[in-house]
Amino acid sequence: MVSVNIPGVVGIICFYLFILGVGIWAARKSKKPSSATRNPQGTDTPANGGMTDSEDVMLAGRDIGLFVGIFTMTATWVGGGYINGTAEAVYDPLQGLILCQAPIGYALSLVIGGMFFANKMRSLGYVTMLDPLQAKYGERMCGLLFIPALLGEIFWSAAILAALGATIAVVIGINGTISVIVSACIAMLYTLFGGLYAVAYTDVVQLFCIFVGLWLSIPFAMTHQAVHSITINSTRWIGSFSANDAAQYVDNLLMLTLGGIPWQVYFQRVLSARTARGAQILSYMASLGCLIMAIPSILIGAVAASTDWSATGYKRTVDNIIIPSERKLVLPLVLQYLCPPAISFIGLGAVSAAVMSSADSSVFSAASMFAHNVVKALFPSASERCILLAMKCSILAVGSLACLLGIMIESIYDLWFLSSDLVYVILFPQLISVLFIPFTNTYGSFAGFIVGLFLRLTSGEKAFGLPVLFYYPGYDYEAGLQRSPVKTIAMLGSLAVSTAVSYLMHRLWLAGKLEGRRDFFGCMSREARAPVNGRRIVSGEKGTDVAKTVEFSTTCSIDKKVADIQGTEQKEEKGKEVGEDDVEDEAEAVGVPLTASENDKGK
Template structure:
């Protein structure tokens, strides 16, 4: 649905000024990037305020703002277990379990760790998986940016996505992690102010019904008629007794619980093994800063993330018959245009763009690091730092343009985001975690876990697809028969748990069965020294 906002020229003007500021920061940062460490991990000198801004900005993008509000409108809180709840969980788990060892390892990228701990084959496969996931995530963010431009100017979504890609390329190319970090805290501040503004104004509207309406666990408060605040799957007995609905998104039995596990684990666990968030942790000036920033960021994230969730509930009261296509990508924009003064709309849109640009820049840099930095070393082990930096920069536009193609293909923010992290969950997370904490993990087990996890996911998808197709027949107005989009995504999510199970089992069984043939490599840091695992917990203070 294409619209033109009455004051669209104001919004475009504000965005133009904001983009020029970003590009100026990118140019300024480029003058201070002297080596790979500056470009990839900001010289490992980020303190707590910058780290919190960077970590929150990593995830607080289109999925949380525009996607989560639409998902709440459609499904209630069960639609947003993925994000913000899963994303906040990811940050806390990183702080408690992984931040110390990641920062202690001194690697530039996760691919470095996989090669050191296992071998080049595992590293290459992990790089491929991470690259696909990062491009899917960037694609989701570009859809969000494109939707904003489309809504306020009336240009096609394809053109909107294309314009956003161009800005992303220039900004990230110039300054790398240094530029991204320097703007993250400011951008999160703009996001926070803009989200609070629309939240206060919308919640003050008499027609919303106040907090009693928002927090009523009523199935009539969302499009699908699901108990509004049922976070976990609901038993059939309880649903019958309360005249509500059973299961998770209407899936009962093991499928309901598998769906819930997929929802909380896709981002909450899968994205632990993502390059972009680990690259942020590697940028901390100390272990303690990395730990504290991850945990604090998790708390900040859930507080900010609940704003679009609550707005999604309010939106259903304000717009019970909103067009389906608008709900998925543009609902917050509709609310802003209808209820905010023109000046606040400009600030609000700049806040949304700030969230998108922070996340997209980090993901683009992560993808370029995987291809340029790690790929360059694989092709030429003796590559100089200057050449490695040059190749990393060259692949910034390549990664962004490939992500552009993904965005143009799928055009749905929330599902695209979750699918990207589900891929990491079934393939990379188990070798990542075992690589740090299980000395018997070897390359044979890691390869089996990565390949078997993916194949288990695919098998689960095809097993559940007939069931999810039947469940999504005649469900969307105007669509005759099966609504294939939802049928496919439901099967993807539910089937992913079999991928996780396969990955864990194969990692353990194959590693133990091949200990003599493929001896496990020691856990070492980037300098080849034994990596100290003791004292890994983020709950215990460290001297480092």
């Protein structure tokens, strides 16, 4: 039993109180009304641009600037699992730096997200990632797609909370359960009162702590007497690549890259940016930030691989290698046995900061989707006060569940990996379809969901005892492994089926064979009655805080909608003050129908 390190406990308490103080300050800041916010193209709109109170809390009034946005985006990805997992992968004799895919995968994910998704989503003024899916496929299908999105956020939070508990248990000797509960409670507390403002501003502080804490520990670890130069034994931590693993390597890299896009935790930051261009920039800069923040973890893994562990206080080695069950603790073991106590406490603060920066974001993202896309759908007449209350209750529920899973389930990393797998296989094709395929519909979405899930589950999953029902080419019978890129095959199968079924049903509808009761999902009838795909605030009524919205036809591509929006707003920037009649005229000019309520107001 490791004795409790009192100075370490005091240091962690002080760190937590500091983070809590920053969160409370940000919460108070969020309560102050601002005189103006900015629309996606950079022009000012009155008050909060027509946003409801709940949307204002979820997106910080769409007032997140580049500096805070870059920090909060980077800190969200650079969590406890990221820095611990990178160090573990570099140290692991079976992996090494070459097979450490998370840094490059996440960085590419942010670049691709910025290039193809950020501008579209922000320009159309969505509030959550599920909004375009709900508008296009309906509330029931959106509810089904909410499940993998929710599970991904919960398991991600649970995994990094579990990592924190193990780290604190190693470094200062207290029960990991206590640290998990305290960390989760503090993150939930400032998130409850401050919303995205509190999450974003604490992320700035936490990312700074991660950077300083890890870099400060590296010189001490490298100069420890039990550590050899990392250049002498470089082949040990650089690793090697086998041609037999090429398909799996590409499969996992694509899952990290493309599967890292359809997460509410990412789009919440994109949608909170002041401008669409700003949303793209913060994605690109956060990509660079992820690569930079991986460097200290890579060096710590290399140091661990170059250490004579028998010459340290750590005695549980096999052939001078950390036992397999504790390899996930490589980073805290380096802090504990290769650094002075004061430095190890600072490094522990870095790990704690990394965990909280991701846990609070993930919990808040799940709560936002639940309140906006589930509660509002079930109770359309619910007041803003009720929506905010539902969001706060869901923050407590999601945070508590993640905390419980982090404490009780040892295989939480496997659960998180499976949830990431399902997000890639199921949600990514759905997001591609709704944003880039104009004729997509609920029939195709549901068919793609079923096919993607079927293909993935029948390929087997050793971690959960799922039997292999379909043996792809190259199956390794001795190791019991699929050598084919089964995740990508399932994703492409889901996308292909979704597109084919959507096109078929769309043609049947055009031929008049999907009317009335024949339209089982009601999506074709809904499209005919109210062709809505998204919305975008065009202008505010003069002298009020009420903003007009324009609803767009689903039969028109989103690229054209974004171009129409940007063209309209560029006219506004030239000084043209658009009144109610002007809004109607401009909408007709670009082929965008106004809602009935807007026509009434125009009259």
